[in-house]
Amino acid sequence: MDLELKGRRALVTASSNGIGLEIARALAAEGAQVVINGRSAASVEAGVASIRASHPQADLLPLVADNGTADGCAATLAALPEVDILVNNLGIYEAVGFFDESDADWQRLFEVNILSGVRLARHYLAGMLARGDGRVVFISSESGISPAPEMAHYSATKTMQLGLSRSLAELTQGTRVTVNAVLPGPTRTESVEKFIQDLFPDLPPAEAQRRFMAENRPSSLIARLIDPTEIGAVVAFIASARAAVINGAAIRAEGGLVRTAF
Numbered sequence: 727m728d729l730e731l732k733g734r735r736a737l738v739t740a741s742s743n744g745i746g747l748e749i750a751r752a753l754a755a756e757g758a759q760v761v762i763n764g765r766s767a768a769s770v771e772a773g774v775a776s777i778r779a780s781h782p783q784a785d786l787l788p789l790v791a792d793n794g795t796a797d798g799c800a801a802t803l804a805a806l807p808e809v810d811i812l813v814n815n816l817g818i819y820e821a822v823g824f825f826d827e828s829d830a831d832w833q834r835l836f837e838v839n840i841l842s843g844v845r846l847a848r849h850y851l852a853g854m855l856a857r858g859d860g861r862v863v864f865i866s867s868e869s870g871i872s873p874a875p876e877m878a879h880y881s882a883t884k885t886m887q888l889g890l891s892r893s894l895a896e897l898t899q900g901t902r903v904t905v906n907a908v909l910p911g912p913t914r915t916e917s918v919e920k921f922i923q924d925l926f927p928d929l930p931p932a933e934a935q936r937r938f939m940a941e942n943r944p945s946s947l948i949a950r951l952i953d954p955t956e957i958g959a960v961v962a963f964i965a966s967a968r969a970a971v972i973n974g975a976a977i978r979a980e981g982g983l984v985r986t987a988f
Contacts, residue, residue, distance in 0.1 A: 947982030
């Protein structure tokens with residue numbers, strides 16, 4: 727299937743590793759020009775090298791900017807006045823009990839997880855609407871509809887992303903612009919692997935991950951961590967011309983973890 731992404735410019739925030747890297751790789755494999763973004767030159771260079779190792783002809787643009795800050799977003803907008811696809815992937819999480827979450831903790835997650843996407847969408851979506859074409863994708867989480875008690879502040883920001891995504895989608899009526907959210911479940915990234923290993927320090931990684939899914943995410947129908955490439959494939963489709971009728975949606979890519987039929 728040709729996703730018709732050739733010639734499209736895509737910005738994937740926080741795309742030097744993890745889920746963002748695999749989203750960028752999937753878009754690049756389909757012929758899009760992809761902006762690889764990270765907070766340091768070293769991380770961006772590593773991300774570019776990783777994609778080029780699997781796709782030597784990939785059209786990649788490096789961008790060093792911390793989009794979790796107002797200054798970082800301003801630098802991104804100055805370097806890239808227009809994009810055809812915006813994937814708001816940047817996000818942070820931490821497992822902290824509700825009574826231990828300070829005001830500063832809540833404000834930090836709000837600044838990174840919400841305001842980064844707001845600042846970039848405010849600029850790029852306006853351009854897409856003027857041109858009548860474009861894609862905005864927010865990477866939310868299954869925690870947005872099934873909140874995690876050990877991550878109340880994170881879950882709240884992911885729920886807010888769903889509302890934000892739908893609100894912006896309402897602005898696209900009658901255009902070829904779409905705004906959607908994708909909700910990954912527990913995904914096998916380096917940070918998640920470390921988090922799980924810290925929970926089960928005496929077990930080999932594969933067994934630790936199996937125990938985590940069985941004990942902490944028992945409702946998962948796939949009963950395993952999601953591979954980041956699987957999320958990349960979903961996002962590439964949503965960002966493509968083939969997904970033109972999907973707009974204002976929350977696309978669950980969480981392995982059937984959430985027990986609801988809708």
